[in-house]
Amino acid sequence: MEQFTGTVWVLGDDIDTDIIIPTEYLALKSIQDMTPYAFSPLRPELAAQIKPGDMIVAGKNFGCGSSREQAPEIIKALGVRCVIAKSFARIFFRNSINNGLLLIENDALQAAVNEGDTITVTVNQDIEHNGQHYEITSLPQNLVDIISAGGLVKAMRKLNGLD
Amino acid sequence: MGSTIIEKIIARNIGAECVKPGQIVTVNVDRVMIHDIFIPFVADKFEEMGFTKLWDADKVVLIYDHLVPASQLDDARHFRKGNEFAAKYGMKHVHRSDGICHQLMTEAGYVKPGNIVFGTDSHTTTYGCVGAFSSGIGYTEMASILGTGTMWVRVPETIKVHITGKLAANVTSKDIILTLIGDLGADGATYKALEFSGDTVENMTIASRMTMANMAIEAGAKCALFTPDEKTAEYCEMELTEAESSLVGDADAVYCKEIYYKAEDFVPVLACPSQVDNIKPVRALAGTEIDQVFIGSCTNGRLEDLMAAAEILKDKQVAPFVKLIVTPASRKVYREAVENGTMEILAKAGAMITHPGCGLCCGRTGGILTDGERVVATNNRNFLGRMGTSKVEIFLASPKTAAASAVAGKIVEG
Numbered sequence: 292m293e294q295f296t297g298t299v300w301v302l303g304d305d306i307d308t309d310i311i312i313p314t315e316y317l318a319l320k321s322i323q324d325m326t327p328y329a330f331s332p333l334r335p336e337l338a339a340q341i342k343p344g345d346m347i348v349a350g351k352n353f354g355c356g357s358s359r360e361q362a363p364e365i366i367k368a369l370g371v372r373c374v375i376a377k378s379f380a381r382i383f384f385r386n387s388i389n390n391g392l393l394l395i396e397n398d399a400l401q402a403a404v405n406e407g408d409t410i411t412v413t414v415n416q417d418i419e420h421n422g423q424h425y426e427i428t429s430l431p432q433n434l435v436d437i438i439s440a441g442g443l444v445k446a447m448r449k450l451n452g453l454d
Numbered sequence: 455m456g457s458t459i460i461e462k463i464i465a466r467n468i469g470a471e472c473v474k475p476g477q478i479v480t481v482n483v484d485r486v487m488i489h490d491i492f493i494p495f496v497a498d499k500f501e502e503m504g505f506t507k508l509w510d511a512d513k514v515v516l517i518y519d520h521l522v523p524a525s526q527l528d529d530a531r532h533f534r535k536g537n538e539f540a541a542k543y544g545m546k547h548v549h550r551s552d553g554i555c556h557q558l559m560t561e562a563g564y565v566k567p568g569n570i571v572f573g574t575d576s577h578t579t580t581y582g583c584v585g586a587f588s589s590g591i592g593y594t595e596m597a598s599i600l601g602t603g604t605m606w607v608r609v610p611e612t613i614k615v616h617i618t619g620k621l622a623a624n625v626t627s628k629d630i631i632l633t634l635i636g637d638l639g640a641d642g643a644t645y646k647a648l649e650f651s652g653d654t655v656e657n658m659t660i661a662s663r664m665t666m667a668n669m670a671i672e673a674g675a676k677c678a679l680f681t682p683d684e685k686t687a688e689y690c691e692m693e694l695t696e697a698e699s700s701l702v703g704d705a706d707a708v709y710c711k712e713i714y715y716k717a718e719d720f721v722p723v724l725a726c727p728s729q730v731d732n733i734k735p736v737r738a739l740a741g742t743e744i745d746q747v748f749i750g751s752c753t754n755g756r757l758e759d760l761m762a763a764a765e766i767l768k769d770k771q772v773a774p775f776v777k778l779i780v781t782p783a784s785r786k787v788y789r790e791a792v793e794n795g796t797m798e799i800l801a802k803a804g805a806m807i808t809h810p811g812c813g814l815c816c817g818r819t820g821g822i823l824t825d826g827e828r829v830v831a832t833n834n835r836n837f838l839g840r841m842g843t844s845k846v847e848i849f850l851a852s853p854k855t856a857a858a859s860a861v862a863g864k865i866v867e868g
Contacts, residue, residue: 332839
């Protein structure tokens with residue numbers, strides 16, 4: 292079972308996609324150009340602080356708002372290993388799956404962790420924090436298929452006989 | 455066992471007798487909409503996926519609206535990339551300055567009752583106003599639809615909203631949908647369909663229904679649906695088939711929640727900073743000083759919205775320290791508002807009138823605000839930093855509340 296350990300950044304409820312990446316930066320040339328502005332309306336310093344392998348723990352309705360797919364792409368480009376939230380907005384959820392960004396739904400973790408804490412995630416099984424284990428549910432098979440193909444682009448390349 | 459509207463649309467699309475919430479099905483897409491912000495990404499992903507032709511060029515609509523007219527050097531690159539993609543793959547439906555995508559999709563007849571439509575914008579839920587299942591997606595999924603014509607969806611549960619009775623003169627469909635979002639919460643309808651019924655919505659114009667369907671996403675909804683009726687038929691310039699007019703929630707359909715409202719109970723409301731579900735009555739904030747008023751957007755930039763504002767602004771002046779910005783939702787709305795004298799009233803009252811587009815609503819152009827300023831706006835989002843800096847306070851309201859507040863220089867009921 293895939294397992295990883297990392298440091299958490301803690302955010303609140305309703306972290307919308309305008310917070311993740313404001314519209315004014317959406318016409319920049321590449322995702323890399325946009326990443327310094329991630330979360331800037333809420334925490335302008337955060338993008339520079341996040342290190343590869345870190346995780347984001349948030350409240351309900353993470354990723355609500357616009358359909359901008361740059362939101363999960365930027366989170367992934369910052370090196371965030373996964374986002375654990377009480378719930379996710381539907382477009383953000385689909386966009387994340389399609390880009391291979393792992394999302395985990397969990398009700399209890401946000402209240403239990405402090406920023407800077409270390410957690411260990413065992414995919415499709417549980418999250419460990421300070422000796423406490425939080426069970427996580429597994430994704431439906433059709434989504435697992437997209438993720439195991441390496442995202443939707445790769446799944447389509449396979450369909451078109453390219454890979 | 456009966457079906458909800460969304461269950462009927464999906465079942466017919468896939469040729470099944472019926473479908474149930476939770477089922478994952480692959481639907482055939484009737485139409486797609488791509489806008490300027492995402493077209494470069496869609497184009498790149500489409501080719502990266504290895505597709506060499508569109509599944510059906512006639513079903514693809516490209517609309518430039520978020521960046522029109524271009525205000526930053528990079529914006530123009532999006533138009534060039536869009537034009538190249540459209541030419542290469544033989545696209546016929548390209549709108550370069552005709553208005554906001556959601557207004558155009560219904561206004562130009564691209565969406566019909568019972569259709570399944572996806573767009574690269576979250577407010578694609580708007581087309582439920584004519585009884586279509588429409589929802590927002592990202593650019594990667596759009597690229598895969600362009601190649602395959604299909605998309606997987608999970609059949610959603612439905613929340614039914616019954617509204618009966620007559621609205622007060624200063625209350626609009628915007629106040630209804632804001633109140634509902636406040637009651638449900640910003641995630642209260644996540645993954646679900648909203649279905650509206652009752653004589654209040656039956657008596658509404660398509661434009662008013664559009665306002666409600668447009669904002670369904672602000673409660674997290676996958677889609678919002680109104681039963682097609684004679685008003686829909688007139689708006690879509692068609693006669694409804696039996697299948698189309700039977701897109702009504704059955705009496706024995708299963709709903710995950712039913713909500714009942716009396717129209718008489720609604721009052722003018724505001725979504726207060728900085729969450730769309732932070733709803734308060736206008737009178738609770740009456741007297742709050744403001745710096746700007748925005749009337750426009752895919753939520754409330756239609757002719758009836760501009761006329762409602764003009765009725766209040768006629769022979770009056772916008773308060774001297776307030777900037778009033780009016781943005782019609784489309785070129786057609788603009789032209790009609792010029793022809794019937796609405797624009798003259800607005801201009802004489804001191805409004806700045808801009809070209810149709812998304813500029814101010816998404817904080818790109820045409821009226822950005824700074825720290826400590828307050829705006830009363832008829833659009834759909836008051837997120838942190840949406841219309842300027844993160845210290846701007848955005849209050850979402852109906853065109854009537856917005857117009858009255860522009861004259862008073864402070865928040866007041868229309």
